[in-house]
Every structure is written in C-alpha cells, then in structure tokens.
Amino acid sequence: MTTALIAIDWGSTHLRSYRLGQRGEVQEVRALPWGVRQLPDHGFDGAFSEAVEGWPDAPVIACGMVGSRNGWLEVPYVDTPASVAQLASALAALDTRHGRRLYLVPGVRDPSRPDVMRGEETQVAGLLATYADAPGSTDILLPGTHSKWVSVRHGRMTRVATVMTGELYGMLCRHSVLGAALPPSVADDEAFDQGLLAARDSGAAGALSRVFLARSLMLDGKLAPASVPSYLSGLLIGEELRAALAAGWIAPRASLHIVGEDALVERYVRAATVFGLQLLAAPSDTTARGLWRLAALASLVPPGVEA
Secondary structure (H helix, E strand, C coil), rough: CCCCCCEECCCCCCCEEEECCCCCCCEEEECCCCCCCCCCCCHHHHHHHHHHCCCCCCCCEEEEEHCCCCCCHHHHHHHHEEEHHHHHHHEEEEEEECCCEEEEECCCEECCCCEEEEEEEHHHHHHHCCCCCCCEEEEEEECCCEEEEEEEEEEEEEEEEEEEEHHHHHHHHHHHHCCCCCCCCCHHHHHHHHHHHHHHCCCHHHHHHHCCCCHHHHHCCCCCCCHHHHHHHHHHHHHHHHHHHCCCCCCCCCCEEEEECCHHHHHHHHHHHHHCEEECCCCCCHHHHHHHHHHHHCCCCCCCCCC
C-alpha cells in the first residue's frame, strides 16, 4: 500500500499518528502516551521517532499542542475569521533530528473574546471536508478537557468559545470535598440525568449553585457515593449546554455538529435531548481528514489524489 502522508494529532497528554493512503484513507494508526506534558527519552524527537518508525518517507503534518508555546515549535495563531486555506498557508516547517521535515498546523485565535484553540481547528477542517456539500455556515461543538464552541460562517471560523467542562470535572472528582473518600465510580445514567436536570433548572443562579448537591444528596441517601461522578458529569455538561443557549452560541431547538471521543460524544448527545437540541456526530477519523485536507491545500500531497 502506497503511503501518501503521515498525519499526527499531538496533544497535551497523548499522540496519535496516522499513515494515510493516496486518497487520504487511514491505513494504520498508532496511539502513544507522549503528549507535550510528558515525553520519552530524547524529548520531542524521541516521541516523533516512535510515531513514524518503520513508515515510508512520506510528508508529515501535525496539529495540536505540539505547535504551542510549550510544544516543539510555537506556531503563531491565525486570527478569526479564519479559513482552512489560511491555516494551510501558515504551516510551519521543522526539521527533525532524523532528517524528516515536520509541518505544524497553526491554531486559531478569536481576538474579540479573546479565546484560542489548537488541534480543534483541524477537526473543523475535517468536518467541513466531510460535509463539503453542506451550507458554509454551521455551529460545531468539540467537547473535551476544554470544550470548544466554534461558529463557521461562509466557510470561515468566526467565533471560538472555550468552556473548561472536562477539567472542572476532574478537579471536582479528584481534588474537592465532593470526591473525597468515594468508592470506585460506576456509570449511572439516572444520576447523570439528575445532574442534567439540576443544571437545566438552575435558572439565573447557574449550576455553580447546585454543585454542592452532589454531597448533600449523598449524605441524605438520595445519591449513591459511587454515582457522584455521574451526577457531576451531568451537572457540568448540562451547565455547558445551558450557558451556550443563554449566550446565543446555539439557538433553541437547533442542531449542531459534534466532534470528539465516542464515549464523550454519547454523553453530550444524551444531554442535548434534555435541552431540546440535536447533536450530529462526526466520523471518528475527522482529525485525519482535516490533516489530509490541510496537506492537500499546502501541496504536500500530489494534486488530484484528494478524496
């Protein structure tokens, strides 16, 4: 099988590399625990070597925190309104210790808030490539440690808004009184829904006024200790959706695309129904599609092979 491109999604805590064929199809995937926060011997070069070891000498492109201030090489942000073509024209080249040249994708900055994203812009590029016949205006939710709400208007990313849902969840479960001395957690859909409803019905006070309920409900015997994380997950995801509606990032009863890990997407899809929203899940290879699209626009792959 001919390899046309090696594509790398390189975040804070992990690295995923893709070997792509002549039409951008995924031929092989490697998942490594080398995010920019923890690296093997020989640092970035060592992680990169593992990511591409034994693969053909094809062009290599990477997105994510590898291009951040704490990454291998800082790549300046592209300001909104930003098109995929602008991102492709702003790739930064880096020569590695093993003689391969690596092209890094810039992030996107919304100076009006201000707000930024790195890695998610490539997911947006992949989504737009996947639905090439769709209207040029859409809203996209990219959940994760830091959820991103992105508006695309006339093919350009016009707004970036970050909600630290995943990080807040981790802090509450691991470093607060709410998660202290709890037994191993269990997935509890009923507790998750209970948290969603608490967020939805929190009114002007917002879900912060309901966070301590996770403890008081447990003390009253109305919430099992092992179900506290499920309750908090529902509460925080629900608050993210409530806030998005209140801020006008998404209209009531609207639909929007969602790109993320399958398990997390399932939780958001479940939550959206409580708020009268419809989430349209993107394919699991959306990041690889975005890297392929950027490489094609930057002429890193031969013309005429783009899917």
